[in-house]
Amino acid sequence: MDLQSGTVVASFYFLSSYSVTPCDFIDLTLSKTQRKTPTVIHKHYQIHRIRHFYMRKVKYTQQNYHDRLTQILADFPKLDDIHPFYADLMNVLYDKDHYKLALGQINIAKNLIDNVAKDYVRLMKYGDSLYRCKQLKRAALGRMCTIIKRQKQSLEYLEQVRQHLSRLPSIDPNTRTLILCGYPNVGKSSFINKVTRADVEVQPYAFTTKSLFVGHMDYKYLRWQVVDTPGILDHPLEERNTIEMQAITALAHLRAAVLYIMDVSEQCGHSLEEQMELFKNIRPLFANKPLIIVANKCDVKRVEELSEENQKLFKDFEEEGISVIETSTLTEEGVMQVKTEACDKLLSYRVETKMKGKKVNDVLNRLHLAVPSKRDNKERPPFIPEGALLRRKAMEVDIPKRKLVKYWDLMNKNEKYDKIPEIWEGHNISDYIDPDIMKKLEELEKEEDLREKAGEYESDTESEDEEMQEIRELARKIRQKKKLKILESKEKDVHGPRMPRTVKKVEKKTLEKEMSSLGIDMEDKSNSHYADQARRSRSVTRKRKREASEAPASRTRSSSRPPRDVSGVRDAKMLKKVKQMMKNSQRDMNRMGKKGEADRHVFDLKPKHLLAGKRKSGTTDRR
Amino acid sequence: MRIEKCYFCSGPIYPGHGMMFVRNDCKIFRFCKSKCHKNFKKKRNPRKVRWTKAFRKSAGKELTVDNSLEFEKRRNVPVKYQRELWNKTVIAMKKVEEIKRKRQARFIMNRLKKGKQLEKEEDIIEVKKNIHLIRAPHAGKAKQLEDKMVQKLQEDVDMGEES
Numbered sequence: 198m199d200l201q202s203g204t205v206v207a208s209f210y211f212l213s214s215y216s217v218t219p220c221d222f223i224d225l226t227l228s229k230t231q232r233k234t235p236t237v238i239h240k241h242y243q244i245h246r247i248r249h250f251y252m253r254k255v256k257y258t259q260q261n262y263h264d265r266l267t268q269i270l271a272d273f274p275k276l277d278d279i280h281p282f283y284a285d286l287m288n289v290l291y292d293k294d295h296y297k298l299a300l301g302q303i304n305i306a307k308n309l310i311d312n313v314a315k316d317y318v319r320l321m322k323y324g325d326s327l328y329r330c331k332q333l334k335r336a337a338l339g340r341m342c343t344i345i346k347r348q349k350q351s352l353e354y355l356e357q358v359r360q361h362l363s364r365l366p367s368i369d370p371n372t373r374t375l376i377l378c379g380y381p382n383v384g385k386s387s388f389i390n391k392v393t394r395a396d397v398e399v400q401p402y403a404f405t406t407k408s409l410f411v412g413h414m415d416y417k418y419l420r421w422q423v424v425d426t427p428g429i430l431d432h433p434l435e436e437r438n439t440i441e442m443q444a445i446t447a448l449a450h451l452r453a454a455v456l457y458i459m460d461v462s463e464q465c466g467h468s469l470e471e472q473m474e475l476f477k478n479i480r481p482l483f484a485n486k487p488l489i490i491v492a493n494k495c496d497v498k499r500v501e502e503l504s505e506e507n508q509k510l511f512k513d514f515e516e517e518g519i520s521v522i523e524t525s526t527l528t529e530e531g532v533m534q535v536k537t538e539a540c541d542k543l544l545s546y547r548v549e550t551k552m553k554g555k556k557v558n559d560v561l562n563r564l565h566l567a568v569p570s571k572r573d574n575k576e577r578p579p580f581i582p583e584g585a586l587l588r589r590k591a592m593e594v595d596i597p598k599r600k601l602v603k604y605w606d607l608m609n610k611n612e613k614y615d616k617i618p619e620i621w622e623g624h625n626i627s628d629y630i631d632p633d634i635m636k637k638l639e640e641l642e643k644e645e646d647l648r649e650k651a652g653e654y655e656s657d658t659e660s661e662d663e664e665m666q667e668i669r670e671l672a673r674k675i676r677q678k679k680k681l682k683i684l685e686s687k688e689k690d691v692h693g694p695r696m697p698r699t700v701k702k703v704e705k706k707t708l709e710k711e712m713s714s715l716g717i718d719m720e721d722k723s724n725s726h727y728a729d730q731a732r733r734s735r736s737v738t739r740k741r742k743r744e745a746s747e748a749p750a751s752r753t754r755s756s757s758r759p760p761r762d763v764s765g766v767r768d769a770k771m772l773k774k775v776k777q778m779m780k781n782s783q784r785d786m787n788r789m790g791k792k793g794e795a796d797r798h799v800f801d802l803k804p805k806h807l808l809a810g811k812r813k814s815g816t817t818d819r820r
Numbered sequence: 821m822r823i824e825k826c827y828f829c830s831g832p833i834y835p836g837h838g839m840m841f842v843r844n845d846c847k848i849f850r851f852c853k854s855k856c857h858k859n860f861k862k863k864r865n866p867r868k869v870r871w872t873k874a875f876r877k878s879a880g881k882e883l884t885v886d887n888s889l890e891f892e893k894r895r896n897v898p899v900k901y902q903r904e905l906w907n908k909t910v911i912a913m914k915k916v917e918e919i920k921r922k923r924q925a926r927f928i929m930n931r932l933k934k935g936k937q938l939e940k941e942e943d944i945i946e947v948k949k950n951i952h953l954i955r956a957p958h959a960g961k962a963k964q965l966e967d968k969m970v971q972k973l974q975e976d977v978d979m980g981e982e983s
Contacts, residue, residue, distance in 0.1 A: 607900060607901055607902075608900060608902050609902065609903065612901060612902070612903045615901070615903060617901065617906065618906075618910065619821050619822075620821065620823055621910070621913065621914075622917070623823060623832045624823070624892060624913065624917070625822050625823055626906075626909060626910065626913065627822070627895070627898075628892045628893060628894055628895065629891055629892055629909050629912070629913045629916075630895065630899050630905070630906070630909055631891075631895075631899075631909075632899065632905065634891070634905075634908065634909055634912050635908055635912065637890075637891065638912045638915060638916065640887075641887055641888060641891075641916065641919060642915070642919075644887065645919055645922075653926065654922065654926065665940065668943050668944055668947050669940075669943050671943075671947045671951065671954070672942075672943035672944075672946045672947050674954050675946055675947065675950045675951065675953055675954055676946065678953045678954055679950070679953065682953075712956070715954070715955060715956040715959060716955050716956050716959030716960065717956050717958070717959055718962060718963065811871070814855075
């Protein structure tokens with residue numbers, strides 16, 4: 198925030214970011230201490246930990262107070278650092294001494310709080326129990342809060358100052374300004390309402406306007422400020438009240454054009470002589486400022502209608518060089534005239550002062566307006582060639598393309614309107630265009646004939662003789678047989694260790710079938726070896742039968758026990774149903790070729806119909 | 821209206837299809853579909869991607885040098901329109917296309933002939949090795965022997981008779 202005299206004073210918006218009421222202040226800080234520092238402590242903790250805990254609280258509170266107070270001190274403007282207009286205004290409104298005193302008190306409070314904290318932290322180092330440390334902390338915080346409580350008045354005053362300060366109008370002391378002054382009720386606020394967008398209260402009682410108001414207007418592409426002041430009464434400076442003093446301050450410090458508004462009709466309650474008196478008294482304030490006298494309320498009474506002496510007074514003004522303009526804010530007569538004249542006067546005055554100053558020379562030295570001087574008196578108008586003019590004319594008319602076709606330069610004129618084919622079966626005809634194409638085609642065809650004669654295009658499926666075909670057929674059969682055998686061996690239900698082939702008994706039927714399929718003659722059984730085996734097995738069973746007449750030593754299987762698949766079955770109907778159920782449950786398994794319920798063998802992990810083929814457009818997520 | 825060639829797969833780009841990419845060095849790349857475009861963006865070399873014509877030609881799987889292929893090429897100097905020339909061109913084009921197709925087919929067939937040869941040899945080996953799976957080696961041998969014996973006896977008898 199910079200309030201140096203050279204820069205524009207924006208509104209004091211920053212101050213609205215926080216308020217400084219005292220009781221809030223204490224509550225805020227204490228609750229913050231409670232929230233932001235650790236809260237749990239026991240007396241059996243180590244002493245350094247207890248000390249640290251309480252010291253932290255004291256320091257935290259001190260830090261908070263310090264920060265807040267420093268912020269207050271920094272944010273309130275220093276009267277020496279700001280523009281004298283604002284310094285004076287603040288003095289008028291808030292009393293410079295009181296203001297400085299309040300801020301000074303705050304500063305002292307800040308230092309006191311720091312000292313308190315320092316002392317108590319030093320004492321805490323020697324605290325030997327939780328109770329002592331706690332009491333020290335209580336004392337420290339208590340003292341800090343008392344200090345703040347004592348500043349209550351200062352803080353309240355500063356709060357009020359802050360609120361008022363944020364509502365001050367933003368007057369730029371350096372830009373073009375018009376100040377309106379005069380007795381109360383002469384028509385200053387009406388004037389500003391007419392000229393700018395400001396909406397100042399206009400009432401019949403005196404001192405309706407109690408403070409300065411700003412309005413903005415535009416003239417000659419520039420921004421102008423118009424400052425409306427409260428009315429000034431005619432008594433010496435010392436007796437003036439705050440409201441009048443604001444007007445005086447504005448007049449004193451702002452380098453602006455002054456519009457002294459007079460009420461010709463004396464409706465304000467003061468005679469013309471009184472107004473003249475006031476004017477003479479304030480005259481010193483108007484030194485070095487362009488001045489215009491505005492004779493307001495001329496719709497009620499015009500200057501010509503006045504008495505002779507009064508008219509003479511106005512004439513005196515004009516002789517002195519001060520322009521007098523009659524206006525009426527009611528009928529808006531002369532308002533614009535006043536505005537333009539005041540603005541012009543101020544502008545010329547400002548330019549003059551700038552020219553007298555030193556800075557202008559720097560600018561002037563750098564500017565130079567170059568104007569070409571005539572060589573001779575010859576006239577030199579711009580030259581436009583005829584062709585360009587014609588072409589421009591021609592371009593204005595839109596010629597359709599068809600008309601241009603007649604200018605085309607082809608070999609045969611009658612071919613101009615042909616429709617030319619461009620594409621045939623995916624080929625561009627323009628790629629084949631060649632003046633020698635027929636020649637090349639002939640050569641190609643000749644070549645082709647030669648090739649055909651040489652037998653290149655004959656299909657060669659006949660080169661297979663019968664023997665080769667037979668071999669092919671046999672190979673096919675062999676491959677098929679191989680696959681079948683592999684499948685068979687996979688389907689074998691093998692439990693237990695792999696036994697050599699000789700352990701398993703081969704049945705006569707299968708042997709005969711296989712061998713006959715291989716082409717061997719199995720009719721002649723005389724030389725066969727397997728007949729012996731059959732006989733041998735029969736004798737074994739006969740032997741068994743003889744032993745069966747004696748009672749078997751162990752009852753491994755007695756005939757009185759029914760087999761498991763018919764035990765519990767009452768009749769044939771039920772047996773049928775039972776068998777059906779058995780078959781049903783096995784049906785799915787059998788269909789998949791599974792050995793049993795637990796067989797989860799997948800015969801084909803990568804089925805060809807899902808995985809074969811190229812990855813053309815389509816999904817491959819079902820694999 | 822022209823039918824362009826796709827930079828990646830060398831397929832035809834009909835009007836209204838595909839995308840065109842212009843690089844900073846003003847080289848134009850046309851693509852027939854997003855598959856080609858995406859492959860290009862992945863910086864794949866079309867000469868190494870097996871399904872493109874560029875690969876097939878560079879790997880010798882298709883006819884590359886042939887007179888019939890010289891007819892269609894992009895000409896930068898346009899020829900002034902003459903009706904008879906255009907008519908002749910259309911006719912010639914069709915004939916050339918026919919011949920081109922025949923030759924391309926022939927080329928591929930020749931390439932596949934080698935496979936047939938290999939197949940034949942494999943069959944022979946197979947039969948030699950595993951004939952015992954469908955035919956026992958001495959299947960008709962007993963009968964043959966018998967017949968031979970009978971024949972021999974017959975001959976002996978004949979011989980005996982004669983003498």
